[in-house]
Amino acid sequence: MTEPLRLGIAGLGTVGVGVVRILRQKAALITERTGREIAISAVSARSRGKDRGVSIADYAWEDDPVALATRDDVDVFVELMGGEDGPAKAATEAALAAGKDVVTANKALLAHHGQPLAEVAEAAGAVLRFEAAVAGGIPVIKALTEGLAGNDITRVMGVMNGTCNYILTRMEDAGLTYDEAFAEADGLGYLEADPNLDVGGIDAGHKLALLAAIAYGTRVAFDAVELQGIGSVTIEDIRAAADMGYKIKLLGVCQMTGRGLEQRMTPCLVPAASPLGQLTGGTNMVVIEGDHVGQIVLRGAGAGEGPTASAVLSDIVDIARGTRLPTFGKPAAALTQATPAKSVAPAPFYVRLALHDKPGALAKVATALGEAGVSIDRMRQYGHEDPVAPVLIVTHKAAPDALEKALSAMAALDVVDGMPVALRIETV
Amino acid sequence: MTEPLRLGIAGLGTVGVGVVRILRQKAALITERTGREIAISAVSARSRGKDRGVSIADYAWEDDPVALATRDDVDVFVELMGGEDGPAKAATEAALAAGKDVVTANKALLAHHGQPLAEVAEAAGAVLRFEAAVAGGIPVIKALTEGLAGNDITRVMGVMNGTCNYILTRMEDAGLTYDEAFAEADGLGYLEADPNLDVGGIDAGHKLALLAAIAYGTRVAFDAVELQGIGSVTIEDIRAAADMGYKIKLLGVCQMTGRGLEQRMTPCLVPAASPLGQLTGGTNMVVIEGDHVGQIVLRGAGAGEGPTASAVLSDIVDIARGTRLPTFGKPAAALTQATPAKSVAPAPFYVRLALHDKPGALAKVATALGEAGVSIDRMRQYGHEDPVAPVLIVTHKAAPDALEKALSAMAALDVVDGMPVALRIETV
Numbered sequence: 001m002t003e004p005l006r007l008g009i010a011g012l013g014t015v016g017v018g019v020v021r022i023l024r025q026k027a028a029l030i031t032e033r034t035g036r037e038i039a040i041s042a043v044s045a046r047s048r049g050k051d052r053g054v055s056i057a058d059y060a061w062e063d064d065p066v067a068l069a070t071r072d073d074v075d076v077f078v079e080l081m082g083g084e085d086g087p088a089k090a091a092t093e094a095a096l097a098a099g100k101d102v103v104t105a106n107k108a109l110l111a112h113h114g115q116p117l118a119e120v121a122e123a124a125g126a127v128l129r130f131e132a133a134v135a136g137g138i139p140v141i142k143a144l145t146e147g148l149a150g151n152d153i154t155r156v157m158g159v160m161n162g163t164c165n166y167i168l169t170r171m172e173d174a175g176l177t178y179d180e181a182f183a184e185a186d187g188l189g190y191l192e193a194d195p196n197l198d199v200g201g202i203d204a205g206h207k208l209a210l211l212a213a214i215a216y217g218t219r220v221a222f223d224a225v226e227l228q229g230i231g232s233v234t235i236e237d238i239r240a241a242a243d244m245g246y247k248i249k250l251l252g253v254c255q256m257t258g259r260g261l262e263q264r265m266t267p268c269l270v271p272a273a274s275p276l277g278q279l280t281g282g283t284n285m286v287v288i289e290g291d292h293v294g295q296i297v298l299r300g301a302g303a304g305e306g307p308t309a310s311a312v313l314s315d316i317v318d319i320a321r322g323t324r325l326p327t328f329g330k331p332a333a334a335l336t337q338a339t340p341a342k343s344v345a346p347a348p349f350y351v352r353l354a355l356h357d358k359p360g361a362l363a364k365v366a367t368a369l370g371e372a373g374v375s376i377d378r379m380r381q382y383g384h385e386d387p388v389a390p391v392l393i394v395t396h397k398a399a400p401d402a403l404e405k406a407l408s409a410m411a412a413l414d415v416v417d418g419m420p421v422a423l424r425i426e427t428v
Numbered sequence: 429m430t431e432p433l434r435l436g437i438a439g440l441g442t443v444g445v446g447v448v449r450i451l452r453q454k455a456a457l458i459t460e461r462t463g464r465e466i467a468i469s470a471v472s473a474r475s476r477g478k479d480r481g482v483s484i485a486d487y488a489w490e491d492d493p494v495a496l497a498t499r500d501d502v503d504v505f506v507e508l509m510g511g512e513d514g515p516a517k518a519a520t521e522a523a524l525a526a527g528k529d530v531v532t533a534n535k536a537l538l539a540h541h542g543q544p545l546a547e548v549a550e551a552a553g554a555v556l557r558f559e560a561a562v563a564g565g566i567p568v569i570k571a572l573t574e575g576l577a578g579n580d581i582t583r584v585m586g587v588m589n590g591t592c593n594y595i596l597t598r599m600e601d602a603g604l605t606y607d608e609a610f611a612e613a614d615g616l617g618y619l620e621a622d623p624n625l626d627v628g629g630i631d632a633g634h635k636l637a638l639l640a641a642i643a644y645g646t647r648v649a650f651d652a653v654e655l656q657g658i659g660s661v662t663i664e665d666i667r668a669a670a671d672m673g674y675k676i677k678l679l680g681v682c683q684m685t686g687r688g689l690e691q692r693m694t695p696c697l698v699p700a701a702s703p704l705g706q707l708t709g710g711t712n713m714v715v716i717e718g719d720h721v722g723q724i725v726l727r728g729a730g731a732g733e734g735p736t737a738s739a740v741l742s743d744i745v746d747i748a749r750g751t752r753l754p755t756f757g758k759p760a761a762a763l764t765q766a767t768p769a770k771s772v773a774p775a776p777f778y779v780r781l782a783l784h785d786k787p788g789a790l791a792k793v794a795t796a797l798g799e800a801g802v803s804i805d806r807m808r809q810y811g812h813e814d815p816v817a818p819v820l821i822v823t824h825k826a827a828p829d830a831l832e833k834a835l836s837a838m839a840a841l842d843v844v845d846g847m848p849v850a851l852r853i854e855t856v
Binding site: 018022026029030032034035131137138139142143146147149150151152217273275278290291292293294295296297298299301306307309310311312314316317318322323325329330334 | 703749750
């Protein structure tokens, strides 16, 4: 048997404790699977004395994660602190520069600094793995980088923020308003310290940017992700969507087109009967489409101690087994800079507007749509008590440009109250 | 750049041609992903001259797959001939013994000879990979062996024979009888030359046995799989199941219990609203449950040129990248011989019987169930014209032994016509 693989773990929150726990519970099983003992040399966290339900007395302690990352008795630096800059970045860079492999769950770090970190890793002959950064326990990075490596990827879609999906599911199932569902999620501890990371779509956008880089061999381009959170989704939208056979999801989509790389993380309607439509609560789902494999759907817990620690372990096990791949599935120098592209492919859209209930009002709306080249598939005007009637429209496939034009034209009408809301209907 | 990785491909049917096609189409992409050119040195098939829609003129030809497998210019032997013995086995053994890596899509070969082949591979320092053998394009072997390597697997379930699922779906959607749906599948070329491999559950049983070996670190034990095909499922069963909120699937389940390894591939009822219940047509689904990761669901095309070739390519790409794992995720010598166990865990069951419509008949049935310790959750007697009435029962959770006793007791009743049919209701 070869020498033990020695870990330095920085960050002993939920996930870090989960990793320590699994390594202690399953030492024999993991050694049998890898042919190598996996040992923890040292750990680092904010507070040494805190009771974490698992003993860290056997491990050396470092106050400074950078010192931990570069210890002689550490082969693999396991970064579970989080944060796109600060200590996580400094320690990851220091570890890689010292030729140590790094396993991280930090999507923000990689979404912002993935390219330079991949370059540092390669220059030093180290590997940088991040299965836990995307979709929790679902082995989606592995599926995309390895399992589907014989395919040109045609589209990747996903519901990758469990908190948003929880809020949307509660609005739908329990008839809560957005604010009520948000408060409930907050009370359950589901929200990040900065809730906008969740409900603003940023966290999910980080994950999408990482998947796009692997799928298309491009440099991570989080800044190019079209982001829209779920804060503007109303209970009326959810009910109207359900009424027409759809669910509303914060859906990430990336695809390479002739004009460049499309990346969007926005609330979309998906057919209620589709796998994405049937996803409830905090569960994540990633749909990968390849030219040969067709459509692959992966579903599982997107967060939590066990699932995330499971993903961290899979990266550690790969390293122990000697598997060494480039960070994004290709050498860093071969990753291309994609041109960001807005979606121009026609899609059906859901449109909600508030209409002053006057004779000829609906005709004006229909005319505005028609003049912009947008045709109506279904339209419903709901019963109402106040003078403003909710009107819902599902369009036939329309070019996004044409839809924008129609929305502006409708907003300018004296019979329309405020700005109409439009959500894309995604074909899945 | 290192030397090209040189393949010898035996078998140029649908999958073999797919592999050749992808390698020709995507040479540059694959080289970029692996850092290594992948070249085909030589091929072998039944007929050299056949038009396959792809040229094989660039490759050396061997009539004998064993000769192909051991050529000096072959690093990886790609076995796509099929068959549990004969040339596939001889050539695979010869390749491994010569220290060459092997990639195969042959579930029958591995289900019957997995252990000795893994031993030969290990002794020679070769790897034996078989992603394409289970669930087509879904990277399920990789997910189980690598992605979930930090878990103790608690259960693996799957719908893994697309032909059976197609037949069951057509019975349900189009109201066809089993014989009609079978004939339709046959006309579409969906059935193996020996249809019993499909509808008898053997092909799916092979796949389950391979997943069980990886999940539990045990020697492949196909002979211990409890097999029951779909031939006895009637349109009445399908309708009655639907009426009570279930679908019927040929479902594989394996789990390790205190008494040993349970492996069964039998028609089961699953909730219509569950991911397994919603699976239609030829699509496959594998559900993996781990102690830390929770439930992971993988779904995709289970057969066909593109998906299967995609899986073969993923194994080839792994080898080109230098990934080298033991065949079943552990050294062959560490795989244990599991005690085969029949399921004793209580489950709800669906029971269908033909009842002579006489006063007190139903009471006799209920008594027989009660005396065996089986309690009734729901019972329906359907309207009928002949003197024998169809009666459907959903039991509360019952021990399989108790159910067997109840079935025998009911069959012995003068008011029951023939043997009652029982199908397990699987909790998913």
